[in-house]
Amino acid sequence: MKHQGSNSLRGPPRSGPYGGAARGPGPAASGRVTSHDVARLAGVSQSAVSRAFSPGASVSPKTLEKIKRVAESLNYRPNVIARSLITGRSRVIGLVVAYLGNSFYSEALENLSQVLQKKGYHVLIFMAYNTDEELDRVVHDLLDHQVDGIIAASVSLSNSLSERCGAAGIPLVLFNRHQGEHGPTAVTSDNYDGAKQVARFMARAGCRKIAHIAGWSESSTGCEREAGFRDGLAELGIELKGCIDGAWNRRIAAEAARSLFSDPGDRPDGVFVGNDHMAFAVMDVLRYELGLRIPEDVSVVGFDDAPQAAWKSYDLTTFRQPIGAMVDLAVEALLERIDNNALEKRHFAIPGRLVVRNSAKSPGSPANE
Amino acid sequence: MKHQGSNSLRGPPRSGPYGGAARGPGPAASGRVTSHDVARLAGVSQSAVSRAFSPGASVSPKTLEKIKRVAESLNYRPNVIARSLITGRSRVIGLVVAYLGNSFYSEALENLSQVLQKKGYHVLIFMAYNTDEELDRVVHDLLDHQVDGIIAASVSLSNSLSERCGAAGIPLVLFNRHQGEHGPTAVTSDNYDGAKQVARFMARAGCRKIAHIAGWSESSTGCEREAGFRDGLAELGIELKGCIDGAWNRRIAAEAARSLFSDPGDRPDGVFVGNDHMAFAVMDVLRYELGLRIPEDVSVVGFDDAPQAAWKSYDLTTFRQPIGAMVDLAVEALLERIDNNALEKRHFAIPGRLVVRNSAKSPGSPANE
């Protein structure tokens, strides 16, 4: 036999095991207004209230209007936690990021959360650096929270985030990184081609002793930019004068610059730096430690077009990653995978374009004549 | 009479309204492993499994060990959505931010989410600019998601976020803003005193024609920095040469700089800019548009100590807000309010300190002799 009106877990106990049925109209004592409260006051069933808040459910206009009015007066809103539990969908996306010190990523984060918000999703944020323990923890947390999908930025080639998500059956899109043919869906710019364009630009501007401070070699982005740059130079018969891994890190990139420019008699006349974040540090070393003029003594080109690249102190010539298009596509691809698991995995590489400013000699510019 | 084994909402229908009781051991067909699956395999009740995952619940060591073993083999983890529904606590904190273009905020965001993660909370992020409609939507979303508390950065004086949270009974802590005596709990640095220190510093360094490009006058932070700066100068008998609201915006601040320095015959010899983010724009205008030398022709002082302030291109003398301490205190205060509603509302103003670099003449420095 089923007990009626037994004590609830919270709130004061009612009169006895069979009593307490006479609960009057009005909001529950517990604080939060539920669909039952609305139903009672509107004189309809709880199901009707639920339908009134489910777009597309069949409710007569009259009932709908009555329920909405009562709901408004009670300040009722459906509990999305309960909804998630039953539908198995949370409308929450996990965003895994790191290194917000690189403004390209804070800009991406800002854009990603805005676009997702606009699509009716919410964003659970996880700061995770590229260690396996961290990513382990993060994946577990994401699974526990039943996120509908994940967008991960700056995830390295070797880590196992994607395997774990795959095993858990949770859609994943990589942002600004990819893991090749068999990796998860990924959105990047065309790093290889972009770096190749940079090579041609520098060569045509007259640079001949060209160095590269590369991105981290464990990241697809770092590798492809280096490869594109090397190949671009090679096609013109130019060999890299020096190449050091800057690990996406300002300090390491600065050290690399000191090392590449250590011989005053044989300095590079151009450096391509793997991203803007490192390029700013490199420019500061060249100017303020080594006393070099940019671009007269040395051309500097970056990659990303981070906000500071446009600041006059840097005025950095750089390859712009189309961040808006990348964000839109990443979100679209993720939602596609969520709504319709049929979308095949793919690596989208969006073309970018070189933004010419004044940190590097330009082909045909006066500085080059 | 209660129906047994009626069709579940998802998954294939079973044999009939009274059939389907013979569900064998092993994980549910639906995909996710539940506490029932673990219970069946471990030969214990579902309650026992639940207790095994509730720290402090009474389970015998032997049972615990058995359950943990089975759980591990099935890859079981409790569903936190279900837990939230029943406990009424989500262990999720809403973080309301904006303007990540100002690196001080991206640094704060990074720190806040890390500290909250470390405390076992997760972070739902909301980008909200200071319009009332946006904040309305955000508050509703936060309530719907049953966040346990909210930390809001860069919220203006006039908006109603705090009232709405108060009405909903949801703990709120303001970060880098406050709303006075009757406002919510707030954590800032001591902006008034900090700006006063800047005034004394600039005066002692010999500046006499001092201008101010202020923060937004609708924000507590902007007002207090301006007031502290004015009062600091006044105590030394110096009056501000000019003051323009920069609205925390690079473009507007740059415009303000052009205007304040428009008379070549009577230019300020020092500018205090309401935050570093604007100060970088101002420095670029002074140097690259007006051809002024910093600090020889004009001293520039900022506020925040954003990461770029230490970059050699700016090398900005600035008042450091103790971001680590501010983050720790904001989190602590919020969790205190959540665990123990008794904590009274308060405005915490943490002292900071002036970081002397080379964008401003220093008292007693050679540049000043």
Add this chain to the structure above:
DNA sequence: CTGAAAGCGCTTACAG
């Protein structure tokens, strides 16, 4: 269109 009922996957008094 509408209501009664089952159930999402848990937690927690309660009684043994």
Add this chain to the structure above:
DNA sequence: CTGAAAGCGCTTACAG
């Protein structure tokens, strides 16, 4: 220490 039961606040077939 342990299990049976109720219930958190919803959604959704099902039957009228």
